[in-house]
Amino acid sequence: MAATTSRILAGVAGAAFAAFPLLRPWDDKLGDVTEMAHAFASPLWPLSHVSGMVGWAALAGAIATSVRRGWWTWVAPVGVAALLPYYGVEAFGLNGLARTALESGNLDLLQAESVMRNSPLQLSLFAAGLVLAAAGTIGWAMTTRGRARWFAVATAVLVAAYLPQFFTPPAVRTAHGIALALALFGVAAWSRRTRAGARSAE
Template structure:
């Protein structure tokens, strides 16, 4: 009886798919890092305690719009990045007695997607609603119109939606830390979790605090990109853990 020839094509295709997953996960993490850092760096930081035409000009500026779009896009890239991370972890050889962390990564994808979606609603109001009010103040020369900015920003429904969105983003960070902890990427997971968990409290900080937080979030995601490109891949599937 003739022994069938052994083919390496499936293994080769699996290896290529694994490399693609690593590449796109790393690109997603780097993109999210740069966008989340760009938000506080580009955002104008006027004195918002006293309504003025200078404040109105900053809120109506292109920098205000671009910065907030970067913030939305950065949060929006988290879920695709974590989805890629799940694929990468699934194809890794876990440490002895360890797990892949794919269940935690799957939960991170869901929470990050939901969180980013809810945050985008509030960011949209910041971009278009506040800018419209500020443009009216500039056009009429009446800074008193800026009183509506606080009304828009802190209406109860908006606050609840934004807080819930950021809570889900924080949960995604913790879940990513759990997933990476099980596969050797502890530093990347911990820094990423710190950046995402602190997303809500940093909104109450000074501009310096908020920029520092942007650096922290960016460093965490860059470490994720580094971790996925440095880990060892396999071509065989493994059960979830």
């Protein structure tokens, strides 16, 4: 049962990680405050970030319910718990701020965006969460068996690259999300085949 749950959650995580950059409005990267406001206020802004949150939560669940258990089964969920508040600020805080700014015609309100995103506590918690999530994913990948292991290793590499990819252009971030999805789909598919092969050999 746990193995089935883990496979399902890996697939859900893959779909959600791909949806995040594909749905996310990228006009906030144009350097224009009006475009930034419209990007933040778009209904796709919270939807895409919630997709990212679902991706992280599902990945943590996939690791926590994996067949082989160890320190990674709690390190990854702790890391995800630490990074999710930042996504909440992005998804709902910036969306509400931008909608208020546009409705009032006072775009100066968007000056709060930097404080909401870049204060030391938020950044430290987010970075620590990413490090712990990456460490847990690496531990999980190293204990995955069969061909699924190569997809798990690819997942671990891409999760470890999650922080630096934030500083790349939208096309790179989108490609990263799709690659992470494919890796997780591979884990889900090959974990099932490995388990089926083990049963047939018994």
